[in-house]
Amino acid sequence: MSLTLENFPPATLPPHAEALRQEVKAFIAEQLAGVPTHIRARTWAGFNADFSRAMAARGWIGVTIPKEYGGAGLDAFARFVLVEELLAAGAPVAAHWIGDRQSAPLLLHYGTEEQRRTILPRICNGELFFCIGMSEPNSGSDLASVRTRAEKVEGGWKLNGQKIWTTYAHKSHYMIALVRTSGTSEDRQNGLSQFLIDLSLPGITVRPIMIGTGDTDFNEVFFEDVFLPEDAIVGTEGNGWKQVNAELAFERSGPERIYSSLVLLDLWARLLGDNPDTAQAARLGRLVARLAPLREMSVAMTALLTQGHSPITEAALFKDMGTEIEQQIPAEIAEAVAAHPDVAADPELLRTLAYLMQLNHVFSLRGGTREILRGMIARGLGLR
Amino acid sequence: MNDEDNFLAEAFRRQLGAMITPAAIRAVEEGKSATALWAELNESGFVDAMLPEDAGGAGLDLAQAFPLICAAGEFAMPLPFAETMVARGLLARHGVGIPGPGAIVMAASSNLLPGARHADHALVGGDGGSALVAITAQGDDLFNTGAATSIEQGELIATFAAEPDTVLVCAAAVSSALMAGAMARVLEMSLRHASERQQFGRSLGKFQAIQQQLAVLAEQVLSAQVAARGAFVGASFDPVRVAAAKCRANEAATVVCNIAHAIHGAIGVTAEFDLQLYTRRIKQWQLAFGSEVYWGARLGLARIASRAETTADFLRLQLATKAD
Numbered sequence: 001m002s003l004t005l006e007n008f009p010p011a012t013l014p015p016h017a018e019a020l021r022q023e024v025k026a027f028i029a030e031q032l033a034g035v036p037t038h039i040r041a042r043t044w045a046g047f048n049a050d051f052s053r054a055m056a057a058r059g060w061i062g063v064t065i066p067k068e069y070g071g072a073g074l075d076a077f078a079r080f081v082l083v084e085e086l087l088a089a090g091a092p093v094a095a096h097w098i099g100d101r102q103s104a105p106l107l108l109h110y111g112t113e114e115q116r117r118t119i120l121p122r123i124c125n126g127e128l129f130f131c132i133g134m135s136e137p138n139s140g141s142d143l144a145s146v147r148t149r150a151e152k153v154e155g156g157w158k159l160n161g162q163k164i165w166t167t168y169a170h171k172s173h174y175m176i177a178l179v180r181t182s183g184t185s186e187d188r189q190n191g192l193s194q195f196l197i198d199l200s201l202p203g204i205t206v207r208p209i210m211i212g213t214g215d216t217d218f219n220e221v222f223f224e225d226v227f228l229p230e231d232a233i234v235g236t237e238g239n240g241w242k243q244v245n246a247e248l249a250f251e252r253s254g255p256e257r258i259y260s261s262l263v264l265l266d267l268w269a270r271l272l273g274d275n276p277d278t279a280q281a282a283r284l285g286r287l288v289a290r291l292a293p294l295r296e297m298s299v300a301m302t303a304l305l306t307q308g309h310s311p312i313t314e315a316a317l318f319k320d321m322g323t324e325i326e327q328q329i330p331a332e333i334a335e336a337v338a339a340h341p342d343v344a345a346d347p348e349l350l351r352t353l354a355y356l357m358q359l360n361h362v363f364s365l366r367g368g369t370r371e372i373l374r375g376m377i378a379r380g381l382g383l384r
Numbered sequence: 385m386n387d388e389d390n391f392l393a394e395a396f397r398r399q400l401g402a403m404i405t406p407a408a409i410r411a412v413e414e415g416k417s418a419t420a421l422w423a424e425l426n427e428s429g430f431v432d433a434m435l436p437e438d439a440g441g442a443g444l445d446l447a448q449a450f451p452l453i454c455a456a457g458e459f460a461m462p463l464p465f466a467e468t469m470v471a472r473g474l475l476a477r478h479g480v481g482i483p484g485p486g487a488i489v490m491a492a493s494s495n496l497l498p499g500a501r502h503a504d505h506a507l508v509g510g511d512g513g514s515a516l517v518a519i520t521a522q523g524d525d526l527f528n529t530g531a532a533t534s535i536e537q538g539e540l541i542a543t544f545a546a547e548p549d550t551v552l553v554c555a556a557a558v559s560s561a562l563m564a565g566a567m568a569r570v571l572e573m574s575l576r577h578a579s580e581r582q583q584f585g586r587s588l589g590k591f592q593a594i595q596q597q598l599a600v601l602a603e604q605v606l607s608a609q610v611a612a613r614g615a616f617v618g619a620s621f622d623p624v625r626v627a628a629a630k631c632r633a634n635e636a637a638t639v640v641c642n643i644a645h646a647i648h649g650a651i652g653v654t655a656e657f658d659l660q661l662y663t664r665r666i667k668q669w670q671l672a673f674g675s676e677v678y679w680g681a682r683l684g685l686a687r688i689a690s691r692a693e694t695t696a697d698f699l700r701l702q703l704a705t706k707a708d
Binding site for chain 2: 002003004005007008010011012014084085087088089255259262265266269272273274276278279280281282283284285286288289290291292293294295296297299317320321371373374375377378381382383384
């Protein structure tokens with residue numbers, strides 16, 4: 001096994017997808033008029049329910065979900081165009097992000113007809129926001145060791161345990177959680193199942209975690225004898241690990257893995273003016289040169305996904321490099337700004353830079369750490 | 385790329401496998417005559433692949449030529465095959481006759497001209513257009529790869545209208561594809577070595593530290609390959625696309641060579657081992673035809689000049705794969 005250029009066949013976004021772009025640009029220009037860059041820099045970490053509902057009103061949440069379930073019935077290419085424009089502009093997409101990217105496709109693929117009928121239309125109309133329950137206090141990268149357990153009881157399941165680092169759980173309506181339904185953490189990937197959890201149920205406590213910047217995107221979520229109905233299970237009991245892995249290519253292959261610092265890059269580029277010195281032009285160009293093949297890879301993987309492939313190793317390789325450039329952009333611009341201590345930097349540039357400098361080190365943690373991804377690449381290379 | 389193109393590239397790789405063996409490369413590097421090898425390449429027809437069909441070529445466009453150039457890099461081609469193929473195509477497009485069976489290199493301003501030792505002719509560029517000249521003498525071959533630090537220009541054979549940097553852009557594009565091909569082979573060799581070489585009672589590839597390094601090696605190779613492929617679109621090279629390709633190839637080359645040699649240990653640089661045949665060539669291309677800073681600056685200026693609202697727009701409009 002190896003990884004070659006053939007793993008990323010050249011692909012283009014088809015005209016029907018590109019046709020969406022100008023409309024999306026116009027929408028964003030109108031919605032985000034006057035929003036400063038340091039707020040835009042939050043992109044897919046920025047939670048704005050009004051913005052998400054305005055998106056839903058356009059039919060732009062769940063675009064890949066079939067029309068019969070409330071979606072737009074478009075393909076992954078259309079979603080790529082939509083998401084690329086949203087991220088490049090720094091639109092606050094967090095409220096609907098998880099539901100749109102992962103939960104709705106998961107329910108479409110593995111859910112029951114009843115789950116699809118009741119949940120999908122409400123994701124698509126911006127009514128329901130989702131979070132993902134994966135990590136636990138003692139299960140980070142070692143996800144298969146999760147201990148939160150759902151026990152079979154009369155008429156359903158009884159859930160006990162705890163999730164942590166659950167992004168926007170405190171503002172979400174539902175969680176899709178990976179929990180143990182049989183065996184022990186010694187059984188690793190076996191005996192895990194996914195559940196659709198209504199976060200308003202009794203026995204659930206959501207406690208925000210404040211991070212050093214003062215932000216509270218993360219949460220601890222506690223489950224104490226939570227009764228889940230029979231039909232809360234998603235897919236097949238015991239099949240949770242496989243289902244979670246099927247999501248990985250979707251979670252790791254998108255433009256959100258390369259554009260998290262883009263609004264900063266573009267503000268800085270604008271401020272360079274028409275005649276930057278060679279060093280600054282080279283700094284900008286080298287970052288662009290790294291972004292270019294990554295965008296190509298992302299489009300290529302979108303094509304592979306539409307063809308029914310699951311490019312998990314490719315997505316790991318892309319995400320590892322993508323988050324590296326997302327981290328590098330603030331680092332480079334910080335270096336450029338601080339290289340001239342005697343020159344007053346643009347205040348908005350400084351604000352945006354300061355925000356990203358305090359968070360860029362975690363860009364490589366969310367959605368699978370660098371070390372885990374490189375381990376997956378090594379497996380793809382036949383080393384493990 | 386369609387099936388026919390793949391078939392062509394595969395056929396070429398088979399020929400290279402038989403023709404450009406490590407022994408053949410070493411013979412050329414040791415100063416044995418390369419005349420027979422060049423004649424064989426010439427007779428294969430691939431050197432003329434970018435000539436129009438009515439001129440005896442295959443009429444390959446840039447996208448179709450890309451896998452052939454990568455293959456040349458993958459086999460550590462010791463003669464300026466790719467350079468000649470692209471130069472002949474360029475001459476034909478400008479209505480200039482092929483100057484004979486000899487090799488042609490692109491002698492853009494550069495401190496190193498890969499392949500120049502084995503070339504009879506060179507393309508040179510300038511403000512007044514481009515010219516085809518005879519080579520009468522070559523400077524030092526610093527990497528023992530057939531490169532020269534300079535050439536002495538003899539007879540001016542033909543001139544043709546072109547941008548002042550056309551020759552440089554072509555040379556950088558060809559270099560980035562050759563580098564991509566050579567780096568892909570270096571990855572393959574490193575993976576093989578890591579699985580064969582035993583230390584502490586197990587193969588190197590079983591050590592997590594080595595696995596993580598090989599993952600990074602693969603990333604850099606893939607990124608450079610995708611960037612190089614992006615430069616081979618359309619009828620003629622676009623300087624913006626080439627800038628991204630050569631910038632990326634040069635950056636990747638440092639990481640790729642460091643990791644590959646770290647995996648191999650000291651054996652990797654020995655004359656009897658093949659790895660150095662590739663990494664010496666990668667390093668010479670790194671030094672030739674513009675660095676990551678040179679091309680990065682050109683790309684950065686192009687980004688600014690584009691007035692694109694976002695860099696995503698710039699990537700899409702100027703660097704993305706184009707529909708056929």
